[in-house]
Amino acid sequence: MTAAWIAADWGTSNLRLWAIGSEGEVIGRDSSSSGMGTLAPEGYEPALLALAEKYLGDGPTDVLVCGMAGAKQGWVEAPYASAPCKPSGLAPVSAPTNDPRLRVRILPGVSQQDPADVMRGEETQVAGFLAGNPDFDGILCLPGTHSKWVHVSAGEIVSFRTFMTGELFSLLSSQSVLRHSLHGEGWDDSAFAEAASEAMSRPERLGSSLFSLRAASLLTGLAPGTARARLSGMLIGLELAAARPYWLGQRVALIGGPLLTEPYAKALAAQGLAPETHDGDNLALAGLTAARMALV
Structure with missing residues (x-):
């Protein structure tokens, strides 16, 4: 089945992918252990194609990526939006590809100056939460390898700690x-x-x-x-x-x-x-x- 576009969450340890159909439905879900921690920059496109190729048509397919693929050691560095800010405060960055069927863009992370802190990927989950809870005023806790505590108010990330x-x-x-x-x-x-x-x-x-x-x-x-x-x-x-x-x-x-x-x-x-x-x-x-x- 050909995807209208592809969503990808690229973490340090894993890559998760969703193929989205023309009506916005999920037509496929795939994952692999090809996380940022195992890849050099030239390895990202092959790792993506290993999961996404079966969903590609003849023309270019948009792939929107969040997470560690945008880190300094990732596919291509995507800048940080500075908190307080909207969870998706900056435009995505295009990633270089050789396969003409791919058009990849990577979402930015969020940074905080004092105390110094950064996040990549969690801000997209925050954006997803706010899409369903636009009036939320409180704290989001995202447990994990590096747990995040995020203060959210008026649709913005106010501050956070890792x-x-x-x-x-x-x-x-x-x-x-x-x-x-x-x-x-x-x-x-x-x-x-x-x-x-x-x-x-x-x-x-x-x-x-x-x-x-x-x-x-x-x-x-x-x-x-x-x-x-x-x-x-x-x-x-x-x-x-x-x-x-x-x-x-x-x-x-x-x-x-x-x-x-x-x-x-x-x-x-x-x-x-x-x-x-x-x-x-x-x-x-x-x-x-x-x-x-x-x-x-």
């Missing part, structure tokens, strides 16, 4: 002494809740609390699933402690898949909040669609 929570979990569980205690299945909700609460109230104890996971594994046979839940709770609790000015007394919406949003929802519920939850993939497509409509 936390390396997911990357810290990955590094600690794979490259620190804790790796010996975390391999295994299972999860312990009560251990997660206790660790999150302790980290929020006593964040200065994190270094000691982390090593206690290893010690408990050696001395009491702490189950790997419980250890993983505690580690996740510690790091998310630490994030929530630092992000308290964002969420305290605010309307909060979580954006992402259940695996990412559920722990945050539970930790916030323990603080008396009832956050909304929205699917990140759907909002990425909604944001790309809104950007596409603004271009035609």
Whole structure:
């Protein structure tokens, strides 16, 4: 089936693609592990064609891309809009292609000067959220490798902060002494809740609390699933402690898949909040669609 246009979310680890039909319907969804982290600039077009070629016709097909393909190390650098700004505050940048069937444009990211911060891809999910919730005034939390807390008001990104929570979990569980205690299945909700609460109230104890996971594994046979839940709770609790000015007394919406949003929802519920939850993939497509409509 030939696509009228193609939407793509190009992250550090993965490429997600939606083929859009002439009536705006999704006629195909594809993904690959060809993320920005694995590609040189000359590798982007082949990686895109591997997923998109079956949707291309004889003439040029518009491809609108958000995310890390626009990073300095990506396909072509797309500039940052400076917050406060609309989520799609600048025009997209054309990417060089050899195949005449492709016409690729990459959406810009958003930057913040003080404190210094940047986002690429999340702003498109914010745009998708605002397309369905134009009067929203509050906080959007996008958990992930680099979690974002975004203050949105009057249709603009007012400010935001990034936390390396997911990357810290990955590094600690794979490259620190804790790796010996975390391999295994299972999860312990009560251990997660206790660790999150302790980290929020006593964040200065994190270094000691982390090593206690290893010690408990050696001395009491702490189950790997419980250890993983505690580690996740510690790091998310630490994030929530630092992000308290964002969420305290605010309307909060979580954006992402259940695996990412559920722990945050539970930790916030323990603080008396009832956050909304929205699917990140759907909002990425909604944001790309809104950007596409603004271009035609």
